[in-house]
Amino acid sequence: xxxxxxxxxxxxxxxxxxxxxxxxxxxxxxxxxxxxxxxxxxxxxxxxxxxxxxxxxxxxxxxxxxxxxxxxxxxxxxxxxxxxxxxxxxxxxxxxxxxxxxxxxxxxxxxxxxxxxxxxxxxxxxxxxxxxxxxxxxxxxxxxxxxxxxxxxxxxxxxxxxxxxxxxxxxxxxxxxxxxxxxxxxxxxxxxxxxxxxxxxxxxxxxxxxxxxxxxxxxxxxxxxxxxxxxxxxxxxxxxxxxxxxxxxxxxxxxxxxxxxxxxxxxxxxxxxxxxxxxxxxxxxxxxxxxxxxxxxxxxxxxxxxxxxxxxxxxxxxxxxxxxxxxxxxxxxxxxxxxxxxxxxxxxxxxxxxxxxxxxxxxxxxxxxxxxxxxxxxxxxxxxxxxxxxxxxxxxxxxxxxxxxxxxxxxxxxxxxxxxxxxxxxxxxxxxxxxxxxxxxxxxxxxxxxxxxxxxxxxxxxxxxxxxxxxxxxxxxxxxxxxxxxxxxxxxxxxxxxxxxxxxxxxxxxxxxxxxxxxxxxxxxxxxxxxxxxxxx
Numbered sequence: 164x165x166x167x168x169x170x171x172x173x174x175x176x177x178x179x180x181x182x183x184x185x186x187x188x189x190x191x192x193x194x195x196x197x198x199x200x201x202x203x204x205x206x207x208x209x210x211x212x213x214x215x216x217x218x219x220x221x222x223x224x225x226x227x228x229x230x231x232x233x234x235x236x237x238x239x240x241x242x243x244x245x246x247x248x249x250x251x252x253x254x255x256x257x258x259x260x261x262x263x264x265x266x267x268x269x270x271x272x273x274x275x276x277x278x279x280x281x282x283x284x285x286x287x288x289x290x291x292x293x294x295x296x297x298x299x300x301x302x303x304x305x306x307x308x309x310x311x312x313x314x315x316x317x318x319x320x321x322x323x324x325x326x327x328x329x330x331x332x333x334x335x336x337x338x339x340x341x342x343x344x345x346x347x348x349x350x351x352x353x354x355x356x357x358x359x360x361x362x363x364x365x366x367x368x369x370x371x372x373x374x375x376x377x378x379x380x381x382x383x384x385x386x387x388x389x390x391x392x393x394x395x396x397x398x399x400x401x402x403x404x405x406x407x408x409x410x411x412x413x414x415x416x417x418x419x420x421x422x423x424x425x426x427x428x429x430x431x432x433x434x435x436x437x438x439x440x441x442x443x444x445x446x447x448x449x450x451x452x453x454x455x456x457x458x459x460x461x462x463x464x465x466x467x468x469x470x471x472x473x474x475x476x477x478x479x480x481x482x483x484x485x486x487x488x489x490x491x492x493x494x495x496x497x498x499x500x501x502x503x504x505x506x507x508x509x510x511x512x513x514x515x516x517x518x519x520x521x522x523x524x525x526x527x528x529x530x531x532x533x534x535x536x537x538x539x540x541x542x543x544x545x546x547x548x549x550x551x552x553x554x555x556x557x558x559x560x561x562x563x564x565x566x567x568x569x570x571x572x573x574x575x576x577x578x579x580x581x582x583x584x585x586x587x588x589x590x591x592x593x594x595x596x597x598x599x600x601x602x603x604x605x606x607x608x609x610x611x612x613x614x615x616x617x618x619x620x621x622x623x624x625x626x627x628x629x630x631x632x633x634x635x636x637x638x639x640x641x642x643x644x645x646x647x648x649x650x651x652x653x654x655x656x657x658x659x660x661x662x663x664x665x666x667x668x669x670x671x672x673x674x675x676x677x678x679x680x681x682x683x684x685x686x687x688x689x690x691x692x693x694x695x696x697x698x699x700x
Contacts, residue, residue: 212583222276222587224265225256249572249681253277253601263585266596275575275594276584281608283584284597285635287576288642294326295645296577298594302431302438302446306453314457320497321648333644335491336498339483340648346655347548348480349395354546356390357660359404361667366406368668368695375673378690384518385418385511391656392506396499397467398482417459421507423452429683460503464496502649509570510653512686516568517561517661519677520615522670522693527617531556535666536700542666551658559617561657565639566603567615570684573599574641599638600685608636668695 256264262280275298278284299322307319318324321332339345346353363383368374386403393399401414408415427449431438438446467484478486483502487495521528534556539546574597582589589595604612609619609632619632640647647653664670671694680688 209581210583212586213581213588216583216586216588219588219590219593222263222265223260224267225260249685250600250604250679253572253598257598257601261585263587275596276589277596277598278584279598279601280585281602281633281635284599284602284638286582286584287578287595287597288574288635290578290580290582291576291643291645292579293644294330295643296325296579297575297645298577299323299325300428300432301436302449303428306450310450311454311457314461315497316493318493318497320501321494322501330644332491332494333648335487335494336648339486340498341651343651344548345479346395346652350546350548350659352394352400353391353656353659354663356387356394356400356404357663359390360384360387360660361663363404363406364664364668364695365697368697373673373694374696375692375694378692380693381511381515381687381691382418384514384691385422385507386415387660388507388510388514388656389414389418389421389503391510391660392502392652393463395652396483396502397463398484399463399467401463413459413462417456418507420452420456420459421504424449424456424504425508425683427452429681432683456504457500460500463503464499502652506649506653508684509649510656512570512684513561513565513568513653514657514660515687515691516679517564517657518664518670518693519672519687519691520564520567521560521665522672523677524615525669525671527560527615528665528670531560531617531661532665532669532698535662539662539666546659546662551662554658554662555621556617557658557661558654559620560661561654562620562637563615563617566609566637567612568679568686569600569603569637569639570686571600571639572681572685573597574638574645597638599636602635603637603639605636608633667698669698670695 256277257279262278262283264277264279266275266277278287304319304323307315307323318332321329321336324332360383364376367376367380370377383404390401390403393401401417402408402412403414403418410416427445430445431449434445437443464484467482472481472485478489484495484499487498521531534554538550538553544550576595576597578589578591578593578595580591582591602608606612635642640650640653673694674689674692677691678688679686
């Protein structure tokens with residue numbers, strides 16, 4: 164079925180990976196020109212209000228500082244990697260400069276325009292065209308298109324392409340990953356993985372008289388996320404949640420390596436881009452780490468392809484790898500890679516935040532449990548799609564948690580036409596950062612935004628919390644054609660595991676309030692030491 168991209172020979176010949184030279188200024192400049200070309204619009208007419216709007220150069224923002232001063236400003240963030248108070252810093256920036264703020268890179272060059280006003284956010288996202296363009300992470304693109312071109316060949320995945328190439332790839336993926344019923348065939352096995360996490364929680368609760376989860380409990384959430392994605396992408400059970408599996412096994416090391424990769428990306432993104440000039444120590448760590456991640460995933464793909472397919476199994480029950488492979492082998496290969504790499508930290512962080520909010524709000528947790536009792540009267544009751552549909556409060560819990568603590572600060576776009584935002588001229592080709600994390604935590608759009616109120620998302624509730632919610636005020640999965648391709652899968656995983664956990668345990672929180680911070684992704688930054696009590700009903 165696959166050409167396999169010489170996967171086995173790749174594993175053999177690249178036991179020792181070499182760090183290829185960095186692209187240098189010329190290559191980076193060429194990539195910037197590529198973005199601008201994609202963002203060109205043949206319609207030269209200016210938007211309403213252009214002539215009366217202030218020029219781009221007048222957009223306020225932090226003044227460009229000497230390199231030494233920029234480094235000094237970044238040191239507190241670098242020094243406490245997991246304590247980056249991104250929400251506080253973004254809100255302070257808005258208070259100081261307004262709804263439209265220009266950000267400059269370490270050299271003082273305009274890098275992105277941050278927008279905070281919901282009307283401007285809607286304007287940007289609705290005017291992104293059929294092929295929305297967004298700035299990508301250069302080092303990740305370079306890794307796939309240059310450093311490991313022998314693996315990815317001429318296609319590095321939907322995260323590395325733009326324009327029509329991106330659209331063609333999403334056209335292959337969307338019919339499978341974005342359909343509501345696409346996840347149902349995996350329900351039984353995903354429920355089994357959720358059950359493994361529950362058993363681990365039960366085991367941990369018995370290790371101390373306080374029945375509290377250990378300091379590293381969040382790691383089990385990442386292992387659950389990897390197992391869940393593995394079931395859907397490869398029909399594979401990694402064994403990460405098996406407490407008898409050695410810690411130095413490839414699956415468990417894979418989880419750690421993926422988390423380390425996000426840490427490396429964070430440091431690379433906020434530091435001077437020296438890796439573009441020469442192979443820095445951090446660049447070498449990033450390449451070595453991602454090489455290991457790729458080797459484990461590729462081995463798993465190889466094993467999945469080596470297994471004969473039962474022709475009697477309907478196509479919709481096959482793994483994502485085999486389903487996409489029937490349409491486009493290259494897209495299938497990179498999509499499975501992306502699912503396993505980007506579906507661990509993101510979904511694991513989201514689950515951690517939800518568990519904290521439920522533990523901190525016992526009355527909301529009790530309401531959710533009562534809903535679950537009605538749908539699942541017994542702990543071992545079968546889980547079906549019909550039963551999941553009845554859990555409206557569960558979906559509201561997830562939505563409220565991702566409002567308060569979305570894993571990303573917002574969406575990113577490169578304008579494909581001239582726009583007027585906040586009274587300023589925004590030329591086509593401008594990088595925009597839609598700061599949704601601030602709007603979703605603002606009293607402008609949500610009553611008592613700091614409170615965990617799932618009821619605000621229930622249509623049948625008529626109160627001040629649920630009235631006049633602007634649909635662009637909270638966008639945890641983005642908007643439009645470039646909306647997160649894994650949205651349905653992530654929500655489905657969360658529904659299943661939360662239903663299982665809350666059906667089995669009462670959660671409580673006996674510590675000071677959780678701190679939330681960002682190191683590329685946003686989420687809890689303290690140990691998730693939740694106390695659990697067995698539900699006897």
